[in-house]
Amino acid sequence: MDDDRVWSFEKSLWDGTPEHYRELVDETCLMVLPHPPFVLSGTQAIEAVADTTRWTEVAFSKGQIARPQEGLIVVAYHIEASRGDETYQANCTSTYRWLSHEVWRVIQHQQTPPLVVQGAVEKTG
Template sequence: MDDDRVWSFEKSLWTGGADHYRELVDDECLMVLPHPPFVLSGSQAIEAVADTPRWSGVDFSNGQIARPQEGLIVIAYHAKASRDGETYEAHCTSTYRRLSPEVWRVIQHQQTPPLVGSTAEKTAE
């Protein structure tokens, strides 16, 4: 999967409908999200995100892509998403595995919102 397709694939996970999300997320996926129960797996992870309102738009910055082996892609980025006057920001990672030449599934995803009052911020003051 080329870089443009990677970012398009990831964006579709933020903005696509629940059925689209269920199609692209693997049954063995592990997720860490910033709300209870925090660590989710398999169908629990799929349903937790599929049942939430989708974002109307998302922008990525500071994106990086790694391909540690054939059929495996790891990405890291900062996301800024919006819907109905609400915004959300997080540092994210996702890992995809290839099932066949054109079929990829998410097997890992995590979101970390910006930390408030972190040690780095305090030392910068």
């Protein structure tokens, strides 16, 4: 999967339909989110995110892509997303596993909102 397709794939996880999300996230996925129960796996991870309102605006920055071996892609990035009056920022990682020609599934995803460090908010720009 080329870099443009990787970012398109990742964006679709934030703003695509719940059905699309369920299709792209593997049933063995491990996920860490910034709200209880924090650590999720399998269908619990899929349903926790698929059933939330999708983001209408999504912007990536600080994007990095690694391909540690054939059939694995790891992405890391900062996201700024919004829907209505709600905004969200986080540093994220996702790992994709190749299944067959043009078929990839998310097997890991993590979100860490900006941390407060010694009274200052982490700079995201």
